[in-house]
Structures are given as C-alpha cells and as structure tokens.
Amino acid sequence: MFTTDKLSFFTLFVQYLRVATTCFVLVAVTDVYAQQKTPSRVDQLSDEQVAEFYRRAQSSGLNEFQIEQAAMSQGYTLDDIAKMRKRINTIRSQGSRPTSQTGITGNTQSGTTTGRTLPGDLSQRYDSLDTNRQRDTTKRLKVFGASLFENASLSFEPNLRIATPRNYVVGPDDEISIDIAGAASDNFQLKVSPEGTVKVPNITPIYVAGLSIEQAEQRIIARLRKAGYQGLGVPGSGTTANVALTNIRSIRVTIVGEVVRPGTYTISSLGSAFNALYLAGGPNPETGSFRKINVIRGNRVVRTIDLYDFILRADQRDNVRLQDQDVIRVADYDTHVTMTGEVRRPAIFEVLPGETLKTVLGFAGGFSDEAYRASITLRRNTSRERRITTISEEEIGQFVPKPGDRYIVGRILNRYENRVQIAGAVMRPGDYALEPGLETVKQLIRRADGLQKDAFMNRAIIIRERPDMDVESISFDLGKLMRGEENDVPLLRQDSITILSIRDLRERYYVTIEGAINKPDTIDFINNMGIGDLIAQAGGFQEGAKPNLIEVARRIRSDSAGIRTTNLEKYQFAIDPNLRIVPGSPAYGFKLEPFDIVYVRTSANYEAQRQVNVYGEIMQPGNYAIVTRRERISDLIRRAGGLRPEAYLSGAQYIRKGEIIGNDLQTILNDSTAESNLLLKGGDTLYIPRRSETVDIQGAVLNPSVTSYKSSYDFNDYISEAGGITDNARGGKAYVIYPNGRKDRTHHFLFFRSRPRVEPGSTVIVPFKPLDQNRLSPAERIGILSLLTTVSIALANLLLR
Template sequence: MRTKDKLSHFIHCILFYPAVFLLLALTGSYQASAQAATRSRVDQLSDEDVQNFYERAQASGLSEAQIEQAAMSQGYTLDDIAKMRKRITALRAQSSRPLSQSVIDKQTGRTLPPDLSRRTDSLTITRKDTSKKLRVFGASLFENANLSFEPNLRIATPRNYVVGPDDEIKIDISGASTGNFELKVSPDGTVKIPDLAPIFVSGLTIEQAEQRIIDRLRKGGYQGLGTAGSGTSANITLTNIRSIRVTLVGEVVRPGTYTISSLGSAFNALYLAGGPNPETGSFRKISVIRGNRVVRTIDLYDYILRADQRDNIQLRDQDVIRVADYETHVELKGQVRRPAIFEVLPGETLKTVLGFAGGFADDAYRASITLRRNTSRERRIVTISEDQIGAFIPQGGDKYEVGKILERYENRVQVAGAVMRPGDYSLEPGLETVRQLINRADGLRKDAFTNRASIMRERPDMDRENLSFDLGKLMRGEIADIPLMRQDSLTVLSIRDLREKYYVIIEGAVNLPDSIEFVANMSVADLVAQAGGFQEGAKPNLVEVARRIRQDSAGIRATKLEIYRFAIDRNLQITSMKSDSGTSAEFKLKPFDIVYIRTSPNYEEQQQVYVYGEIMQPGNYSIFSREERISDLIKRAGGLKPQAYITGAQFKRKGIIIGNDLSRILTDSGIEENLLLRAQDTLYIPKRPEIVGVEGAVLNSSAVSYKEDYKFGDYISEAGGTTDNARKSKAYIVYPNGRKARTHHFLFFSFRPKVYPGSTIVVPFKPLESNKLSTAERLGILSLLTTVSIALVNILLR
C-alpha cells in the first residue's frame, strides 16, 4: 500500500510540474521493433529541463526504481529511461566534481560514478621531512598527491571485468540490420531489451555477458547476428561504470569503507585510506579478502623496487583489504643509498635488506657492518663480516650501521715540488724507491735544488718523521737508493723556494708605476716599456736607480745604497750613465732595484679656477702664472657688473670660505688679502641681499629685512630679544664674505659690530652647569656642616 501511495503522489506531482510532464507525456507511439530505431524525445530535452525533473522527482519522495516503474506504466521504454538516467548521472557528477576533473571520457563515452570516495586531507600533500629520524621504507608512497592510482577510463574494458548492477552496456548492431541499445543492469542483475525477456548478466564477465546478449538478440529477430558470413555484427561496450564498496581494516591510516569505481584497484583503495600505518602496519602482508577467502597477498616492496603491479588486482564489490601488523622492522643507516627502516619477512637475510636499501654507497666500508641488537635485558654489539652478510638473519629491532672508508690509502706515495709531474702514485713493483718515483714523474725540473730533498714518513705510532738526503748524489748513483713505504711524501725543492721573490719597482712619471717580477737581463728601458712608457711630463734625462748593497764588508759602510743615473731619450735609448763607482758598462737591473723617473720642473698640467655670479664673463679660467692673484682673475673675467655686492663676495678654497674684503683688494691689489690663485679655487660675486639673519639664543631665530638705521641690538629685538640662557656679551656677527666680528667691551661700555646686508647675527648660549648641586645635595651638605659645628662647640665648652 505504501508503494501505491507514493506512486499516486508521483502522478500528482506530474500534474503540477510542467517540466516533469514534458518528460513523461511524450507524444507519438513508439515502434516496438528493434530495427526501427527512432530518435527519442529525451535527446531533445535541455540540460536545464533534465535538472528540473531530477530535483522535483527527488522532492516527490519516490525512489529511482519507483519513478522508472511509474514511467513504464505509462508506456515508455527502458531505452527512454536509460537515456534519462544517463543524462541525470552526468549532470550530478558534473556538479559534484571540481571543474578541473574530467567526468566523461570523450573517446569511450565512459563516466565515473558521482559518489566515489575522495581523499582530501593533508596527507595528499607531499612534505619534505626535515628531521633526522629514519622513515619506514614505502611510507612516502601514499603521501604523494601525484600518485593516486585512479583507474584510466580510456583503456579498453578488461575482458575479465565482472558486470554488476548499475553498469551500463551499449549495444551497436550494424550490417544487414541496425540497432542501438543502451542498457542498464538492474538491481536484480538483468538487462532489458525491448520486446525481449530480461537477460541475467550480473556476476558474468563482460565477455560472457556479451555472448549471452548476442545469443538472446539472435533468437529475438536478429538472424545470424554474430555469425560469420551473416553480414550483421554487434559491438557491446561498457559505458557508464558502477561504483563498488570496499572495506579496509587492520593497520591502515584511516580504516573504513570506501566507494570506488568498479575499475578501481587495490592500490587505489589503499591510497584512499592513506596506506598502511607506518608505525604499526605491514607493507608486505596486505590481504585482499573476497567471500571470506584470501585471493591475493600484496607485497608493496615488489611495486616500489621493481614496479611490479601483478598484485594490484581489480577489486570487486564487498572486497575487504586487511593490512596486518608488521613482524620484523630493522633499521639500516650509514653509507647505503637509501637509509630507512625496512620490513623483513621470514627467510630474508641481511643481503636482502641491503638490496632494499639500494646497496652500499660508493664510499662505504664493506669489510664489516656494525649491529646493535636488543636482548632480553640490554643491548649488545655484533660485528658482521663481509662474508657473513649473505647468511645473516635479521631480528626485530636490529639497527645496522654501515661505516665510511678511512681517508687513507693502502699503497699511495706522493711527490711534490720541482718534478715534471707531481702528484700521487701507487706503491707497486717497479715503483718502490725514490729514483723510480722521480723517473715515473718524468724526472726533475731544471730549477730543482738537488743538494737536499726530504721524505715525510708516517711511523707505526702515527707520528711523522723527516728523512733528508742529497738528491743529486742519489740520482747520480753515488749513494744508495732509498726504499719507499706506504704514505711516504717526497718533496723536491726549487731554487726559487730558497730565496725571496725577485722583483723590481718603477716609480714616478710613467703610465703604470708598479712592482714588476724580475727577470734576468732586464734593462731600464725594458722596465719603462713594461710600465707603459713615459708620462707627458717625464724628464727622461734624469733617471735614477737605487740598488741594495749585497756584498759583505769588513766594516759598516757610510752609504746605504748604490745610486745610478741615466739619460734616456723617449725612444728608450740610453744616451749617458753616471754611477757612484763611475763605471760606464752596459747597465742591467738586479733584483730589488728601484727605478725613479723624475718629472720636468717646468711641466704642469692646466689648473683651473671658477668665478661666477655678478661678473661680466663667469666660468672656468686656467691659471697661467704662478703670480696670478684674485684681482687678476677679476680683470680677466671682464670686471664686475653694476649690481655686484662686493662686500658679500665669497672666495673658497677646497670648499672652505676664506674671509677677505674684495673691495679693499680691488682698491689696492698689493695687500696681503689679494691671495695667489690655486687649483679649484672659486670666487662668487652675489647681488646685494636684503636680509639679516638672527640665530642662537633668541626667542625667534629668523631673517630680518635690512634697514639702514638699524643697529646690532635692533635686529636682536626684531627676533624677540634674547633668552634667559643667552651670553649677550659674546654675541658676534658673520659677514657674507666669511669674516666675523664680535662685541668689544671697554670699562662699562660695549661696542657692537656694524651690520651689513646678508650678515648673520649669532647670540651664543650659556654652557650647561653640569656640576651644579641639586636641592637635596645642598640640604645634605648643610646638615653635615651643622652637625660638625655642634660637635666643635661641645668640644670647646669642655
């Protein structure tokens, strides 16, 4: 009765919802024959109409099966219902998935179910482990967001794929007869072809289902279908695939039941569950249980190490995946390619574990491995030799460490210094003595110091000792050859190693004065050429060479150096030479000589001064005479303009104002203020300023307009007067030409300096009284004096 009530309610909804009515009240009669495949009116509906139908049908409270039964009761076929279901499923999947994910495969037309489980937690983000703790091998496999093991929709349907409810099968008939059917497997495991009895396909492989459907179609009217020579063929493909539910139990990160695609694999389900728990779970004993029977045991090491996917089987509905507890964990660190914590199965040896770790690193010490093993009470150390590795059986909790080879050589000897090929050589037959080592190094260089060579040898107690010998005699056979030992290091000195580094110096009027490496047979002209030649102002006929005195003498010489003088023309030819010894032989430089190239006394580079402001011809002027002065510069510049303010003229040297009076200089050029010009001097002639500055200990530091009848004190009053901490008697004025004038005192009279336009009046502040006593200090001293006074009175009265 309840189903009937819902069906009546559904028919009632059809009457009130035009969109649903449009779907079900399809006009025209449907031809039942499979050969008359006409286009369904469902294909003409828009996605919006289909979405409205789905939402309103859900609101009616009926299940999908009841809605289909109501539609069939009104004369609509399974083909119409299948097409509507397909469109509703596609719209639901599209709205529930991110836009970036593909819902429908364009090549196969196959879609994933919309209700699949998704892993969206933080485990999908690959993290870089910054801790030094070793991780369980394989734990990072299921943390990689780029390795989800999702099934590929573009592959052909596996022939062993087991058909189940909600799968959709498409049948294309071509040839002498044509037809097109899209069939959905019902919950009872059948597909319904119009005018044919339901065909049971659930539990069959896709290949078996295909044979059963073709056989039924052949009996239902498609004569010769699938038979060779009949001209009619059928192609059956899987379009929409169903979802299945699998359960993961045991030591997984997130045990539970997950919905996956029917094409999903064991690895896909493990990924959704986060994989085995690295702390407790086994990566090598993962059971796939189907119908209470273990159908596959998965060892993830096969996939990680050898990319073997034989255990990645396709799952079926209600499969159970159980991750067992690990039995044996061992830790392998040190000089191996993949240090980690590894899981060991019974029968596996330490050699197997080394294989898991990628084997020894290049610099590993392979002679033995150190093991720290737990006992019932404490730990113990075990040393595993290289020949025991293949048979050694690990135990739970073992910690293996592979060391690094020593930084030493078992057969190395070295030669360094003045040989043709210095370096490391192997101590072997044919290279066992000093002479053989030097011959192997292609012999001595020409600069070798053969009177002495040395061997640095390592003693048995690791101390080092030096063995010196006459290398020349050894090479000539005058003394016995010296046998070499492992780690010996032979050093052959060069004659350059036993002296200072030879150089000569050139200074003065050359383009590149520098210290230059000495070479034999070098002349002064050669040195000048290496120094870039003479400068423009050089005086070639006055070249000096200072030479060290190298010979020993019985007493102390009065002179410290030997001096040689040359005259060289600009073609670098010596025209004459003078020396303290008077020799005139051809002169060659010796180590540590210093060559001086003098500058001509009459040579000077152009030196400029700059004049600007209220002058007829401002700009740069070269100093043409050593006697040229300020007044001469003004004349060369054409004199002053009419509006020039002579009193404020500023003459600067190296950026500093030199106080002078230009009006006096122009009146009398012989006065001392008329300075000689120097390079980079500047002269500024301003216009007459109209203000006077007042600053320092005044109430309002400001600029005051100049007035003819104002005196020094008037300008201070214009600035608000002085402050309480002003030193009035020390007030002074700075004139625009850089001069300064202060207040003078005579008896009780003060004489203030005269004020000119552009001047600045400065009133200094009184210095801070840093040693002034505070009130508390004064009271303390007064109290002390009172106490002392009372004590003195008492003493006197006694």
C-alpha cells in the first residue's frame, strides 16, 4: 500500500502558510498598537483579532527570517513574538486541534508543550480492522508465525510517552523543546527545517540534522551559552537546560521481497522494523521467510531479523528502529518442514542451516503429555517418490531436516507395563503397580486392605492376557489360599482379579406391600424386618385400611419329596392402627423374609364419596353424592326436586365415562322398575335439555343441513328438505339418532319399507355406499368384451366345419 509523501506539493504549500501566518500576525499587531498607542501590545488583543490576523496571514509569502526582521524593525521584542505564538497555540488547542499540517506552527515557538504527537500522514494497514475478511476455514496446518501479523490488536506502534531515546537521529520536521530554568528562564519549541537547522531567536541557524538527540542537545546548549546564557548547563552555575523531542516526523521505508503487500510506507520516526512489517501484512506464508529478513540502510545490511526469536522468547533485539529510506527485504524460505501429532504446536516450521530435529521439536513446544517419545516417524520426499524413516529418541539431537520433511509424533499405547487390577469384595479395589513386594495374589489383597466380610471365599477369578493378546480365565479357591492351604498365585502384567461377593451370587432380595397403604412399593429386603417396620416405611395405613386383617404371602423355598398342593404359605395378622404390636401376639415375633408380599385390606363398609351431576331443566341442578349402592336415575331426579315445565324428556342424555347411554327418561319416570332405570355410578352426568326445534340431516344427501322441526313432516320429507339422496346413497340403510342417544333404523318387510319416526332434535343420517375396489375400469371392460367376441367367433368357426 503506497501513501502520499509528506514533502508533496500540498505539504510544502501548508508550510508556506505557516510562515505567512506569523508575518501577518506581527504586522497586524503593529497596526493595532500604533493606533491605540498602548504599551501592552499582545495582551490586549482578543481571540477574534488573533484568529483574524491568522487568516489574513495565510496569503503572505515571507519567510521566517523576514518576519522576524519586520517585527523587530517595528519595535517588537522577542517576548512579544513569543506571547503571540503562545496565543495562537492556545486558540488552536481550544478549537479543532489541527495537526502540524494546518500551518499555524512556525519554526520558533515559545510556550509549554502539551505532549508528543504522531504525524498525520502515516500509512495505515487497510485490513487491520476488517472483521468481515474471509478466513481460511480448512483444517490444514499453518506456517508458524503467520498468525503474528493477522492480529489486529498487535500493530507494534511506538509508544509516544516514553523518554526520547538518546540515540534518536534528528531530522527535518522534528520538533525540539528547550526549557531553560534557574538564573535565567525561557522556553523554546524549535522545528527542524527542511535544511536540517533549527532557529533560536537572535542566533544564527543551528544545524542538527543527522545528529542524535544527545548530540543535538549539546550543540544547541553550546550555541545558547555563546549567545548570552552564561553558564548554561555548567554544573554549579544555577542555570539548567532540558532538551526534549516533542513532535516527531515521519519517515519512508520500502518493503520488498516475499511479503503480503510490498511497497513504500510512511511510518513514525520512532517506528520499528516490526511496525513496518505489520503494515505490509508480514512475510508471505506461502513463500516468504520468517527468519531471514534484512534491514538495508545505505546499501548495507544493518540487521537480519529472525522472527522466531520474538515469537518463542519475546526477544526484541531485532526490532530495530528504522531510519528514513531504509529498505526491508524478506527473502524466500529455504527449508519448510511439517510436524504433526502429539506435539504442543503442530505447524509448518522454517529451518535454517545447522539446526536439527531437536530444534524443530523445540519450535513445536516439545512433546505433548500423551506423546510416544521412543521414536518419530518421518515421511521424506525423494527424487521420484516418498520414503518412510523411523527416527529413534537418541537420533533426534543429530538428525538434520530436509525440505518437505513431514514428522509425525505418535500417541502412547493405552496399556500399562506394570499394572495389575483387583475388583469386587476388597476394601480398596483399583489399579496397583506390579513391583517387588507385590507379586502374588495374596500380596495384592493385603495391599488392597484385605477382604470385605461378604467376600465369597470358595472361588475367585483371574483374567490374564496371553502372549497372543487373547485372554483366559484362571480360578482358585480364595479361602484355601488365604488360609495357606494352597500355594500363592504369582501375578503377571495386566492381570485382573475379581473377588466375588455373596450378594453377587443371588438374586436381589426385596419385599412388597400392597393395598390400603399410603405408599405401596417394592423395597429392598432388610434382615430382621417386621410387619410394623414395613408398614411404617410404606407411609402407614390409609383411611379405610383394616389393620386387623393383614395377609402375608410367602414363597415355599425348601424342596420336599413329592408334589405339594399349595404354592405358597399364607399368614394373617391383626395389629394396632398405631403400629403397636402387643407382645405375645402372632405378629410380635414374626419376621419378614425375602420376596414376601404383604397385603393390607380395606374395610368392607368403607367407601370414598362418589357423586353424580345433574343439570339442565331441573329444579335443583348440581352435584349429588351417591348415598346407597341401590340408588338409581329416578332417585336422583327426585332428590333434585323434579323437572321444570320446559324439560324435554325425549332429549335427556345420560352420560357415563364421556359416552351417551341411550335411555328413555319418560319411561323411567313412569315406571321406576324399568330396566332402563340404571344404578348410579360415580362420575355419571344427567343432562335434561329444553325442547329442540331443529332436525339435522347428514350423510349421502345433496345438501346436508339443519332444518326446523315440523310435526307434519315424516322421514322422507326431511330427506327432501336436504335435496334428496345422492347416487351413491344407501337409502335402505338410513337411520335416525334421537337426542337421548337412542337410534332407530329403516325396517323392511318384503317390498314394504318402514321409515323411523323423526322427533325434535333428531339427526337423520343416510349412509354412503362402500367403495367398490373390485369394479372394472372401462378399459378392462372393453378388453374382456373383445376376448369374448374372439372366443365366440372361434367357436362358430368350429361348429361350421
């Protein structure tokens, strides 16, 4: 990326305007004070007048020396000139704070500096903040170090708040501040002119370009001492001078070779080589070298930069400060090698002559925790094909990499060279090291803090790995081994011992409790558990429980000769509702055994409240409890105060479990002994509507609809109201659903058909004919007809013969 040179035509024009500003300001001050004839010239000017003078001075073409001579010829002193420039600086800082390109700053200013600033024409890296930049989403390895210059927050810009480096070389456009204190007091802010000089009032120009800031300080102080500042900078004289670099200039450096964006860049004079490389995007990862970057000054290489020193060790010795017209050249890489696998930083590394595989391994951060360190696999390119080489651990320090090498570090095997395992009924199961003092089964059990009390002593098992990686089982009598009646069993690597528990050799023991109990459940069996213990664990009795009738069903566990007639043993007990068991009662000493089932019965007279609901055209609608098991629908109507005059009995619906039960309420009220007078059940609902004035016609009719009820209409009249039946209607199967849930169908006798009666609120349904899946299509009919015709012609020919 190329930038505009600071010494362009526009910049030179701005510098001329700076000189013109000072000239016109001084001339304007002269005119004003000549008219006012007051001794205080600068202090009585307003900010508006100073700004107007500045604008008028921009058209002047006088140089700095001519301005000073004109001011002094009008009787102005150096103090007057310094005050005016201070006023201009103040106005500039209170406004938009223009940079040195505005042209206000002259070659000589007095006043106190407010801080060091960067030039305004520095090159910028155009993609440093481009967050939408396309990124490489592939999983291929990256060149080590390439990410250093992809980080937008790491620009290597110089710090302006540090002290001025003593070896800093002064050049044109630098600004130097001189503070004199002690017996004499003064302040000068001097800007280095394009000719390399600074101008102190009443002193000939001082040449400082090309000098270090320390040398420039000595030269300026020496000239000030000759100009009247006696003893300046001399110890014991009482007058001191402090020379500092305030505003710095810009320099141009050229970056060539294998970089991402070669070109000429404008950077700060405090800028370093890393700063310039960052602006250029760094070395090209595909072709550039990160370890052979030359800084060329005056056609001579002054520094060779190895970025690995900075990346790996934070060594900034190569981050040298650049000078104007420096050239940075990034060479091509010589040797790239790839290291993958179990290393901390898998990547593509650049190798210099004299470096070994051990050096590359250091670049990669060394082996990971799971790395197989005994050898490294190498895939190397030959002149015609590839070759695999195994590099031992001893050869890593002397092995010399070659271009294109690919090193692969494997992972260690998931196996142990000295592990034995023990599991099961021991105090501390787990993995143990096969070592002196732990070489047999008995020693391993002792190391595991011994056996648990439930250990099964008759048998233990060793799972052993054979030389062919197959496994085998070795069993032994654990009890005899522990008593010394059998020889101890030696252990081998990868042996796994399992000590069984007696609980591992039986099914799970449990007991079950059911019935009128708060938390019926199946729980683990506990020795010495009584009936009261189990009931308490199950939450106690429910409200309707019968504590004096508790049954226990027990398995028959012992075998006997012959066939038993019973499958289990049954016990009955009576206990106190508060779970107190009286000593001497059958339940007092009774203990449960595994798989027992305990039943807690419910009292015969206990029953939870059940209720039915009645609503609609009835005197007292609402919920009613079922008092007796013999209560029926007629009793419910009577308890509800009877029917309202508007009640429509033919439409009454009796609902049970969400379904309408077809019933005739009029018959029930006329005869309470009728079979349709059902017994009430909990959750039943009786709905008694008003008389409905409509009839619904549905099914295979031309216009399914709802029509008003007419007492003079019969079934066929309502069908006609719906436009008649369709072609696919089964008219002989039409039926009526009455509002009380009952149904009536069409009846047939010989050639006579009897239609059902239609009542208010009824639904008339004409069913559709079923689809004929076996009906022949027209094409199939034509084919069959053609076949029959052909067969008929053939038969006729045979008969005519």
